[in-house]
Amino acid sequence: MTVTVTGTESPLEPAIPVSGTRKRLDHVDAMRPVKQFGVVSTHTLLFFAPVGTGLSVGAALQLLHVTREAFLFISACMIAYSFRDVLHFELRPYWRRRFTSVGIPYLCWTLIYFLITLHGTTGSVAWRLDHLAYLVGTGYYQLYFLVVLLEFYAVFPLLLLLLRRTVGHHGLLLAASAVLQVLVVSLMHWGVLPHWMRGFWATREVTSYQFYLIGGMVVAFHLDEVHRWLRAHVRLVLGLTLASAALAEGWYYLAVYHVASWLGSSSDPFQPVVIPWNVGAIASIYLLGVWLVAHQRSPRTRALTTMGSDDSYGVYLSQLVFITALGWCGWRHLNAYMPWPILSLITVVIVFTACVVLTEFLARTALAKALTGRSRIVAKPSDDGTGRPSVTAART
Numbered sequence: 431m432t433v434t435v436t437g438t439e440s441p442l443e444p445a446i447p448v449s450g451t452r453k454r455l456d457h458v459d460a461m462r463p464v465k466q467f468g469v470v471s472t473h474t475l476l477f478f479a480p481v482g483t484g485l486s487v488g489a490a491l492q493l494l495h496v497t498r499e500a501f502l503f504i505s506a507c508m509i510a511y512s513f514r515d516v517l518h519f520e521l522r523p524y525w526r527r528r529f530t531s532v533g534i535p536y537l538c539w540t541l542i543y544f545l546i547t548l549h550g551t552t553g554s555v556a557w558r559l560d561h562l563a564y565l566v567g568t569g570y571y572q573l574y575f576l577v578v579l580l581e582f583y584a585v586f587p588l589l590l591l592l593l594r595r596t597v598g599h600h601g602l603l604l605a606a607s608a609v610l611q612v613l614v615v616s617l618m619h620w621g622v623l624p625h626w627m628r629g630f631w632a633t634r635e636v637t638s639y640q641f642y643l644i645g646g647m648v649v650a651f652h653l654d655e656v657h658r659w660l661r662a663h664v665r666l667v668l669g670l671t672l673a674s675a676a677l678a679e680g681w682y683y684l685a686v687y688h689v690a691s692w693l694g695s696s697s698d699p700f701q702p703v704v705i706p707w708n709v710g711a712i713a714s715i716y717l718l719g720v721w722l723v724a725h726q727r728s729p730r731t732r733a734l735t736t737m738g739s740d741d742s743y744g745v746y747l748s749q750l751v752f753i754t755a756l757g758w759c760g761w762r763h764l765n766a767y768m769p770w771p772i773l774s775l776i777t778v779v780i781v782f783t784a785c786v787v788l789t790e791f792l793a794r795t796a797l798a799k800a801l802t803g804r805s806r807i808v809a810k811p812s813d814d815g816t817g818r819p820s821v822t823a824a825r826t
Contacts (some may be wrong), residue, residue: 744789
């Protein structure tokens with residue numbers, strides 16, 4: 431990737447010279463651990479919620495599924511921000527970096543989960559190898575997020591070109607994307623689309639999330655304006671987010687009790703009614719990220735937020751190791767001794783903390799890039815003259 435700055439102006443803002451936009455966006459990065467906490471919460475409920483809580487758990491999952499859209503929104507926003515002023519796009523280094531940070535951890539963790547769960551499967555060696563190939567192609571459990579992300583990276587150069595060609599009309603582009611999103615998920619929800627565009631397969635197709643990906647890119651191109659608007663309308667954003675959550679939950683309960691057949695399945699994560707909630711939740715998480723990194727926060731809070739941001743990818747990759755291990759230990763039986771919502775919260779904290787510890791450890795080993803997607807953390811002499819080591823790490 432080459433950036434030229436001499437005598438060249440940005441196609442976005444002619445008065446601003448082109449420059450690299452590799453500056454770390456702390457408040458956007460701070461969205462990552464918040465979103466990962468939601469992902470761990472989702473899987474905790476799926477694995478450990480007791481029998482008989484299906485209605486309330488389903489209602490919670492109706493809202494928690496936003497973590498998928500938030501994951502892809504943040505990813506699209508960050509990569510678009512880093513490329514928005516880059517005039518010369520070289521595909522070879524672009525793909526090398528994407529595969530290193532996403533493809534290699536994806537393959538490594540797919541193999542890890544395959545080996546962890548191998549004892550619970552039966553069949554010949556050939557069948558098991560075929561199953562491993564299937565997992566690589568479709569994504570093991572939560573790893574399908576990365577399948578979608580790689581699909582997005584494949585079309586990102588074309589989408590970047592689209593945003594450059596539509597400068598001045600990004601509002602219309604986003605509106606068209608929103609209309610398409612409503613149309614696609616509506617056809618999914620009411621079973622009009624073919625089976626390979628619904629259910630299991632829909633979760634692994636980039637077209638199912640195009641609105642959030644294009645939205646992330648548009649926000650990256652207009653980050654300052656979006657940031658100012660959100661900061662100036664905090665109460666409005668939070669109020670509309672709560673209202674959209676109530677709407678989604680009301681739809682869910684009406685569908686569960688079959689009040690109207692046209693409501694469709696209550697367990698479908700792709701429902702048109704959750705789109706306003708998804709947008710509001712992402713905006714609210716953005717504002718929470720701004721709050722977490724504000725100078726008014728204590729140094730400890732900001733340090734923990736930075737650690738959570740750095741380790742969020744590792745939390746996402748490794749969470750099922752600890753959830754599976756707790757399952758082997760009979761963790762679900764503890765529901766007999768304490769209310770399940772409290773046990774679920776405790777479980778989320780334990781799993782999240784264990785993932786952070788594991789990621790911090792792996793990031794200091796030769797396996798850092800392969801298992802955390804991060805460059806290895808290395809110690810160097812401190813600049814304060816005390817001789818104590820300081821730690822630095824490159825972010826992917």
